[in-house]
Amino acid sequence: MGDKTCVSFTLNGEPRSLELEPRWTLLHVLREVYNLTGTKFGCGTNDCGSCKVLIDDNPVNSCVYPAKKLEGKRVLTIEGISSDKRYMHIPQAFVNAHAVQCGFCTPGMVITALGLLLEDPDPDETKIRSYFTGNLCRCTGYVNIVEAVNLAAGRSTHG
Numbered sequence: 622m623g624d625k626t627c628v629s630f631t632l633n634g635e636p637r638s639l640e641l642e643p644r645w646t647l648l649h650v651l652r653e654v655y656n657l658t659g660t661k662f663g664c665g666t667n668d669c670g671s672c673k674v675l676i677d678d679n680p681v682n683s684c685v686y687p688a689k690k691l692e693g694k695r696v697l698t699i700e701g702i703s704s705d706k707r708y709m710h711i712p713q714a715f716v717n718a719h720a721v722q723c724g725f726c727t728p729g730m731v732i733t734a735l736g737l738l739l740e741d742p743d744p745d746e747t748k749i750r751s752y753f754t755g756n757l758c759r760c761t762g763y764v765n766i767v768e769a770v771n772l773a774a775g776r777s778t779h780g
């Protein structure tokens with residue numbers, strides 16, 4: 622038990638203040654404090670991307686992000702995307718492109734897709750594949766994930 626720290630930040634559009642222990646990760650805060658279990662714990666070592674959230678619009682692996690750095694930040698999780706009219710077409714694109722099999726990687730994939738589209742609304746396939754290199758999927762072979770991002774960007778590779 623270390624000294625407690627207090628941080629104020631925005632979580633899915635809502636202001637939050639939290640007293641936390643310095644060793645807590647953002648993933649711990651999301652799942653254990655706020656019960657936002659859509660963000661998945663995969664490896665815990667920065668390798669799989671299943672724990673991704675957006676911090677100030679950038680995809681970040683929450684399993685290695687120290688919660689004490691949250692002061693003044695804007696955090697968006699899969700729950701925030703799914704209830705936001707501006708963004709809910711992205712998870713729907715994953716469903717429509719059959720890019721969801723077991724579903725474990727999907728929240729992190731959707732977060733990464735939004736991060737990419739906020740940075741570049743019209744990414745080509747090379748950029749999509751390169752942007753997703755930190756997101757592991759054991760099931761889909763990635764082709765349908767690329768298709769999902771194309772759909773979310775308003776295109777279909779099937780014409």
Ligand code: FES
Pocket residue numbers: 661662663664665666667668669670671672673682683684685
């Ligand atoms: S759980 Fe965070 S990168 Fe795998």
Ligand code: FES
Pocket residue numbers: 720721722723724725726727757758759760761
């Ligand atoms: S859909 Fe199963 S790990 Fe990606």
